[in-house]
Amino acid sequence: MAPSPSPRAQDIAKRLTAFMDEHVYPAEAVFERQLNEAKDRWKELPVTADLKAKAKAAKLWNLWLPKAHFEDGLTNLDYAPLCEIMGRSPLGPESFNCSAPDTGNMETLILYGSEAQKQRWLPALMDGDIRSCFAMTEPDVASSDATNIRTEIRRDGDSYVINGRKWWTTGAPDKRAKILIVMGRTDPNAPAHKQQSMVLVPMDTPGVTVVRPLSVFGYDDAPHGHAEVLFENVRVPVGNILLGEGRGFEIAQGRLGPGRIHHCMRTIGLAERALETLCQRALKRTAFGKPLADQGVTRHWIAESRIEIDQARLLTLHAAQMIDEVGTKAARAEIAMIKVVAPNMAQKVVDRAIQICGAGGLSQDFHLAYAYARARSIRILDGPDEVHRETIAKLELRKHAAGGGNAG
Numbered sequence: 393m394a395p396s397p398s399p400r401a402q403d404i405a406k407r408l409t410a411f412m413d414e415h416v417y418p419a420e421a422v423f424e425r426q427l428n429e430a431k432d433r434w435k436e437l438p439v440t441a442d443l444k445a446k447a448k449a450a451k452l453w454n455l456w457l458p459k460a461h462f463e464d465g466l467t468n469l470d471y472a473p474l475c476e477i478m479g480r481s482p483l484g485p486e487s488f489n490c491s492a493p494d495t496g497n498m499e500t501l502i503l504y505g506s507e508a509q510k511q512r513w514l515p516a517l518m519d520g521d522i523r524s525c526f527a528m529t530e531p532d533v534a535s536s537d538a539t540n541i542r543t544e545i546r547r548d549g550d551s552y553v554i555n556g557r558k559w560w561t562t563g564a565p566d567k568r569a570k571i572l573i574v575m576g577r578t579d580p581n582a583p584a585h586k587q588q589s590m591v592l593v594p595m596d597t598p599g600v601t602v603v604r605p606l607s608v609f610g611y612d613d614a615p616h617g618h619a620e621v622l623f624e625n626v627r628v629p630v631g632n633i634l635l636g637e638g639r640g641f642e643i644a645q646g647r648l649g650p651g652r653i654h655h656c657m658r659t660i661g662l663a664e665r666a667l668e669t670l671c672q673r674a675l676k677r678t679a680f681g682k683p684l685a686d687q688g689v690t691r692h693w694i695a696e697s698r699i700e701i702d703q704a705r706l707l708t709l710h711a712a713q714m715i716d717e718v719g720t721k722a723a724r725a726e727i728a729m730i731k732v733v734a735p736n737m738a739q740k741v742v743d744r745a746i747q748i749c750g751a752g753g754l755s756q757d758f759h760l761a762y763a764y765a766r767a768r769s770i771r772i773l774d775g776p777d778e779v780h781r782e783t784i785a786k787l788e789l790r791k792h793a794a795g796g797g798n799a800g
Contacts, residue, residue: 452488494563497573504639530558560618659735670693
């Protein structure tokens with residue numbers, strides 16, 4: 393039997409779907425127009441502010457709040473289908489204050505922040521008044537192996553001094569971004585997974601420089617975007633460290649488990665919308681004497697897409713349920729599986745939809761080109777496919793090395 397969200401989550405899903413239909417999808421063209429006309433692409437657009445105000449009024453705000461820490465929060469299983477609905481539009485997550493990396497950063501503060509850290513940053517983040525960044529990946533090392541990270545976080549009296557260069561720091565170009573969570577090395581002589589720590593760095597700290605925005609397949613993802621960020625003798629109080637020195641990997645694992653559920657379900661929403669576009673186009677267009685929908689290859693693509701989307705959804709909901717019931721660590725294999733399955737599935741489905749739409753599918757007249765860029769990028773962010781496959785294989789082999797299985 394498939395995992396089933398609670399009745400409350402099902403009611404929220406209905407209201408969320410109605411809100412998306414009434415407000416979010418119609419706002420996509422307005423967003424593009426306002427962004428192209430903006431003098432500064434890195435400031436919040438009026439249409440985004442309007443969507444957020446409407447979502448607050450509709451009580452569809454901060455849907456990500458975890459039940460383990462908030463009385464009105466949702467379980468991972470309850471929240472996952474909502475991510476799918478929001479993920480159908482690039483404007484969806486932010487409209488409800490459910491965007492990455494903000495949700496992950498807020499959850500990190502809730503789980504690992506001191507009371508002072510929570511009081512300083514959480515209210516403004518939860519109100520959607522400011523945004524945040526997570527700085528981990530570095531241009532000079534293979535950051536898929538986080539033990540390679542070289543940014544230095546050095547204790548100096550009552551301060552930490554940070555020196556290093558990061559990139560793909562999502563949100564750094566955004567004028568609303570006020571706080572960074574930075575991962576770096578505090579003790580190069582400690583065991584490999586105890587060398588790294590995380591510290592809070594306000595964006596206006598002297599020595600923090602946003603070097604340049606980075607594009608994804610030519611898209612700058614403004615006004616939030618991604619950037620290369622330089623830290624030169626950046627000094628922050630010792631009280632800005634999260635949890636303590638050497639706890640960076642522990643925080644990362646606690647943060648990334650639920651975050652991968654969110655990414656994968658948003659990606660499934662993206663794929664569902666692409667399949668809808670494929671089917672609608674196939675029914676309307678005729679080639680070689682019959683509708684595209686009657687061509688054998690089209691029907692094959694539709695069937696394969698439906699199978700793959702449903703498989704990915706069921707696996708992701710299963711992983712969400714496992715996190716709720718046994719925790720992130722015990723659900724490592726399932727989390728790794730969905731991170732491989734969902735974006736690969738979405739990439740294939742979107743590619744088929746582009747093929748059916750022809751040259752139009754490559755253009756700004758459809759949502760598909762940007763959807764393809766999003767799906768492909770998710771195969772790298774939060775760990776590339778190869779790292780997750782390695783995790784799955786290790787855990788599987790461990791069962792057999794311990795004497796499990798009856799095969800000859």
